[in-house]
Amino acid sequence: MKGIVIAGATGVGKTDLSIKIAKKIDAEIISADASQIYKELNIGTAKITDEEMQGVKHYMIDVVDPGEDYSVGDFERDVNNILNENSQKSENRKNIIITGGTGLYIRSITNGFAKLPSKDEKIRKNLEDKNLDELQEILKKLDKESYEEIDLSNKLRLVRAIEVCILTGGKFSELRTRNIKNNDYEFLKVFLTRNREELYDRINRRVEIMIAKGLVAEAKKVYNKYKEKLYKISSIGYKELFMYFDGKIKLDEAIEEIKKESRRYAKRQMTWFRKEKDYIICNLSEMSENEVLDEILKRWENF
Template identity: 55%
Template sequence: MNTLNKAIVIAGPTGVGKTKISIDLAKLLNAEIISSDSAQVYKGLNIGTAKISEKEKQGVEHHLIDIVEPIAKYSVGNFEKDVNRILNQNPEKNFMLVGGTGLYINSVTNGLSVLPEADKKTREYLASLDNQTLLELALKYDEEATKEIHPNNRVRLERVVEVFMLTNKKFSELSKKNIKNNNFKFLKIALERNREELYDRINKRVDIMFEESLVKEVENLYKIYGEKLYSLNIIGYNELIDYFNGLSSLEEANYKIKLNSRHYAKRQFTWFKADKEYVWFNLSEVSEEEVVKRVHTLFNIKS
């Protein structure tokens, strides 16, 4: 009979303070950390993603940082496969998933739905249809999924029709059937702070990024990768690319990075709050040391 292995998730919004707690806890548990951040997989995107330094790691093994070039496509599907390979090949080790990309974390803890890959011929056929015909087909094949999509959103409508044409099954049904590809039970921990404090931390962190030469980092990367860097749509990079292209001043770029980071933190908070399995700790009310102590206890008593 297979035993269920245990792992920990340390999640929460950007700037909340996941790094220090995860390092302290990893040292206590002799655990390895799997970065669960959709931006930190990219090489060279260091300052703007608040990527952990070698000094900050304090000897703790980290996975899935700096694994692909910014021109490479890396998706939730890639992440799910990479993480499950690490977990399943090392069942005797303690692991922690640390980050703020909820969709990525969820793909490992809850599984992913199995949908067919894009088919070139089908896509070419669908691209040839006018909007009305495409909408009618989508409604015919999967009304439930289609009614959630804006009539002008061709990408999503094409995907609904494509899935049905390739599988003869509805996208709305297949997308709800998640398959979990590991034998781990996850203790889910989420960190928060009072909103004013969190937003102040985010604003200060952006100013520190500018002091640490974020502008130079983005400028160098933009020279190498061009618009492919912009297409990654990562906060801190797109705003400065707009500045380089004369669409804003440097002060406006700084302001937009702070604003977009705060909005992102709010969306992250909403995502994690929706998952009732998370145990929450408010770092405005409890010390980091106390959180580490309590999570360590929870991990040892949870079966």
């Protein structure tokens, strides 16, 4: 079986292109976005609307409530169930496109996933009571490589990495590379990028559009509903507004922080995918969308 991965940084233009490809090759789309997994986080995650889907079936959107734990292991299991169910069909089998910017999610499907220990409530509770600085120091001592790779502002990721180190006595950075692949798909991998200045400008404008669409009201609704579990909601666009609702920063400061964090995240995504193997790089600052589309379809035919 074969499929396509359309990966890239936030705001680069993955959604629009993936829909166009899906319509050309009669495909269904699996979202690989760690924030779009969550219900109710719509505007701030640039979640695709039913209208924007244009009739193309999408999976892995609105899977769990904000505040619920959902790991890369959960994603790997759920997506492989979708892939394996599709590959077993004798008729009505669909082509598959995986699109998103969460590199670990994508890698767990294309390269396989290490079977790490399940969460330990006692260890987790102890770690969750600590602040970010304390967690960063613990991880730095236990696993320097993970400390240098991980998103140090994401408390959930820090807790999980430390938890695995404690439970196994090993290093999370090493254990997570001992992969087992649980599907029979080979993927044509495409990394969409843009020149940095253009991408950052698109990100800034996108944040302003989100604010105009009602992001503040949406975040306030989530803030009021999940008061006890807010520390688990680390998606950009929400955590900054939670600080505003707490009275720690002003609204204009929160908006600037969302832009800054989005740009930082995009930079980390670009670094991640440039290090990955076997990706075709398409720069949308240097090629038109139609040229990229033609290039992908040509490679798909020969894949």
